Amino acid sequence: MAREISNPLGVIDELFARCTGDKPPSEWQEKAHFVKTLELENEENFARVPCLNDVLAEEIPPFSLVRYRCLVQDVFEPELYSMLLLDREAQRFVTTKYRETLPGGKDLQDLGRNGLGTRGAYYCVPLPGETPWAKAAAAAGRTAAASAGQSQARTKRSRDEDVDMADMEPAAEAAPQVSQKPRQKQAPVPTPARNSDSFGLNFPLPWEEDQRATACIVKLYDEDAESLRLCESIEILGVLCVDPSMANLGDAPSWPYDARSPSTALVPRLHGLVVRRLPFYHPALPFSPAFLSEARLAQAYQRGLGGLQQARSAAIGLLQQSLKDPLAAEYVLALLASRVYGHTSGMALGQWSLNISHWPEDTAKSLHGAVSQLVPLAAHLPLTAETLSGGRWKPRKDFEANRLVAGKLQLAPGTTVLxxxxxxxxxxxxxxxxxxxxxxNSLVTDQTLQCDFNSYDVPIPLEVNCLFVSKGVSILKLADVVVPLQPQNVTTDMASVGAGLDAARFLLALITRQARPFSMPEEVTARFSEDFAQIRQEHQDVGQRTVHVWRSLARAVCLTHGEEVLSLERWNSVLAMERERLRRMTESGIQMA
Known part of the structure; x- marks a missing residue:
C-alpha cells in the first residue's frame, strides 16, 4: 500500500519540510503530489482508496487516506486554527494542516497571528436515499480496483523481493497525538444506540440512521475552503481523523453534547485533499475530468449502450410489473429521464411532476421498489395528515445549538421522491x-428547498423528480401531470428485465448526468402548436402550462429512445400518450392542469 494512503500525514510533513524557509507557505503542492503520485485522474486508481461509505469508520486505520461520498447537510462558519508552530528543539516550522490536534512529542511554540490559518468546515452525511444496488455497485467498483492493484503488487514483488516494508506499516507515525497503549484482549462491547437528538447525527431520512452509516465533519483548505454549498453532492478524498481511544461510547453516556464538536468516535473528521462534485450522482459513470468530456459522454450515449431498445424495454418491463399499466409505465420512465435544462421567467425548463391516481393498494412500496431498481437515489415519503403534522420536513436552524437540523426534504440533487x-x-x-x-409546494413547483430560519425561510435550489401516488387525485394538487391508473393483464418477462437492468440504469445515467442537447425542427414545432390548439378546443380547461409539460415529456421520451431530435413520428407517439391520458381524466371526472 502506498504511503500516501497508509500514512498521508507523514507524506504531507515531508513535503512541508522541503519547502519551509523564513516564511513557510500555506500551500506547498501537497494536493498535486497526491493526485500525481496516486494517479487519481484514473478512475480505477481513485477507486482503490478505501471508502468510508463501504465500511464502518472503526474498521479503517485512523489517519489514513479515505474517500467519502456525501451530501453537504450543514455549512459551518470558517474555522480559525493554528496552522504553523515552531519546533523549539529543531528550530523549524511544523504544520497542523490536515490535523485535528497538535502533533505530540515535541516542544512547540505558538506563533500567534503569524501562525494562524482558516479552513472551511461542513457537516456531511451519506447521500440520503442511496439505493441498495447503487451502494453495491460503488463497493464492487472499489473491490475490483483493489483486487487489480493487489495483483499488480504481487507481480512486482515476484520480480523484486526487496520490498520497502516501511510502505507496508500502518500509519503509526501519522498519529503522534494518539497514545500508544498495549492492546489487551477483551470481550467486544455492544455498540450503543445512536440517536441524532442525543449525539448530533443529523440524517435527513431518520430511518437511515439505524443503518450504521457514518456522518463526518469535513474540513477544507485553500481554494476549496469555502467552495461548497448546502445540499451539494460531493466526494471527498482526505485524511480520516478518529481518536481510537474514544471508539466505545458505551462508557461515556454523560459526555457534553456539542452539535459542532461531537466526539470523533461518533462523527469523524475528514480533512480534504481532493474534492469532486457529483451532480446527479450515478455509480455507473466516473467523475474524474478525463472521463467527463462531452465527446466521451456523447460516444457512450450513441454507441456504448449497444442494445438500447433492450435497455428501455427492461425499464418499462420493471415498471409495468408494479403498475400493471403500460401507459403509466411510460410516464414514470419519462419522469425518471427528465431533468432541468434551463430557466426562463423563473420557470425551470424540463421539470415536471407526475401523479399516478387511482392507486389500488394502501402503500406505494411496490412502485418505490421498482423505481429504486432503476435510479441510484430514491426516497419514499408517506403523506398523511399525521406525518405532515408530526415530522420534520424542511431543515430548521437551531440557533441555540448553532446548527441546521435536517428535514426529510433535504435530499441530494437527482433524487426521485415518491x-x-x-x-x-x-x-x-x-x-x-x-x-x-x-x-x-416549493420543492415540487419551484425546485427549491425552504430552510426554516424561524422568522424567515431561505430557499436553496434543489432539483429532484417528484412522483405522487394517490387513491383519488392528489389532495395536495401539486402535480403537473395526472395519470389515472387502469391496471391491465400485462405479462412481464422478468428474465429479460434482469438481463437488461444494468443497461437500463446506464441509459438513465447518460440521460440525466447532464442536460442532453435536444432540438425540435420547424415542421415539428408547427405541428406541435397546431396539436396544442386542437387539444385546447377539445379540453378547454387545458392550461398554458401544458405547453411546457409537452416539451419536457417529448424531450424525455426521445432521449430514452436515444434520439436528440424530435421527429414527427416520435411526436405523434407522445401525442397519442397524452390523448389517452386526457381521455382517462375525462372519464374519471378529473379537471385538466
Missing part, C-alpha cells in the same frame, strides 16, 4: 403540517 398519499384521509393539519405542505 410522495405516497395512498393512506391520505381527511384530516386537519396543525401549524407544522401547514408549513410542511408549503415546503412540499
Amino acid at each position: 410522495l405516497d398519499e395512498a393512506q391520505m384521509a381527511q384530516g386537519t393539519l396543525n401549524e407544522v403540517g401547514v408549513r410542511a405542505a408549503q415546503a412540499l
Whole structure:
C-alpha cells in the first residue's frame, strides 16, 4: 500500500519540510503530489482508496487516506486554527494542516497571528436515499480496483523481493497525538444506540440512521475552503481523523453534547485533499475530468449502450410489473429521464411532476421498489395528515445549538421522491403540517428547498423528480401531470428485465448526468402548436402550462429512445400518450392542469 494512503500525514510533513524557509507557505503542492503520485485522474486508481461509505469508520486505520461520498447537510462558519508552530528543539516550522490536534512529542511554540490559518468546515452525511444496488455497485467498483492493484503488487514483488516494508506499516507515525497503549484482549462491547437528538447525527431520512452509516465533519483548505454549498453532492478524498481511544461510547453516556464538536468516535473528521462534485450522482459513470468530456459522454450515449431498445424495454418491463399499466409505465420512465435544462421567467425548463391516481393498494412500496431498481437515489415519503403534522420536513436552524437540523426534504440533487398519499384521509393539519405542505409546494413547483430560519425561510435550489401516488387525485394538487391508473393483464418477462437492468440504469445515467442537447425542427414545432390548439378546443380547461409539460415529456421520451431530435413520428407517439391520458381524466371526472 502506498504511503500516501497508509500514512498521508507523514507524506504531507515531508513535503512541508522541503519547502519551509523564513516564511513557510500555506500551500506547498501537497494536493498535486497526491493526485500525481496516486494517479487519481484514473478512475480505477481513485477507486482503490478505501471508502468510508463501504465500511464502518472503526474498521479503517485512523489517519489514513479515505474517500467519502456525501451530501453537504450543514455549512459551518470558517474555522480559525493554528496552522504553523515552531519546533523549539529543531528550530523549524511544523504544520497542523490536515490535523485535528497538535502533533505530540515535541516542544512547540505558538506563533500567534503569524501562525494562524482558516479552513472551511461542513457537516456531511451519506447521500440520503442511496439505493441498495447503487451502494453495491460503488463497493464492487472499489473491490475490483483493489483486487487489480493487489495483483499488480504481487507481480512486482515476484520480480523484486526487496520490498520497502516501511510502505507496508500502518500509519503509526501519522498519529503522534494518539497514545500508544498495549492492546489487551477483551470481550467486544455492544455498540450503543445512536440517536441524532442525543449525539448530533443529523440524517435527513431518520430511518437511515439505524443503518450504521457514518456522518463526518469535513474540513477544507485553500481554494476549496469555502467552495461548497448546502445540499451539494460531493466526494471527498482526505485524511480520516478518529481518536481510537474514544471508539466505545458505551462508557461515556454523560459526555457534553456539542452539535459542532461531537466526539470523533461518533462523527469523524475528514480533512480534504481532493474534492469532486457529483451532480446527479450515478455509480455507473466516473467523475474524474478525463472521463467527463462531452465527446466521451456523447460516444457512450450513441454507441456504448449497444442494445438500447433492450435497455428501455427492461425499464418499462420493471415498471409495468408494479403498475400493471403500460401507459403509466411510460410516464414514470419519462419522469425518471427528465431533468432541468434551463430557466426562463423563473420557470425551470424540463421539470415536471407526475401523479399516478387511482392507486389500488394502501402503500406505494411496490412502485418505490421498482423505481429504486432503476435510479441510484430514491426516497419514499408517506403523506398523511399525521406525518405532515408530526415530522420534520424542511431543515430548521437551531440557533441555540448553532446548527441546521435536517428535514426529510433535504435530499441530494437527482433524487426521485415518491410522495405516497395512498393512506391520505381527511384530516386537519396543525401549524407544522401547514408549513410542511408549503415546503412540499416549493420543492415540487419551484425546485427549491425552504430552510426554516424561524422568522424567515431561505430557499436553496434543489432539483429532484417528484412522483405522487394517490387513491383519488392528489389532495395536495401539486402535480403537473395526472395519470389515472387502469391496471391491465400485462405479462412481464422478468428474465429479460434482469438481463437488461444494468443497461437500463446506464441509459438513465447518460440521460440525466447532464442536460442532453435536444432540438425540435420547424415542421415539428408547427405541428406541435397546431396539436396544442386542437387539444385546447377539445379540453378547454387545458392550461398554458401544458405547453411546457409537452416539451419536457417529448424531450424525455426521445432521449430514452436515444434520439436528440424530435421527429414527427416520435411526436405523434407522445401525442397519442397524452390523448389517452386526457381521455382517462375525462372519464374519471378529473379537471385538466
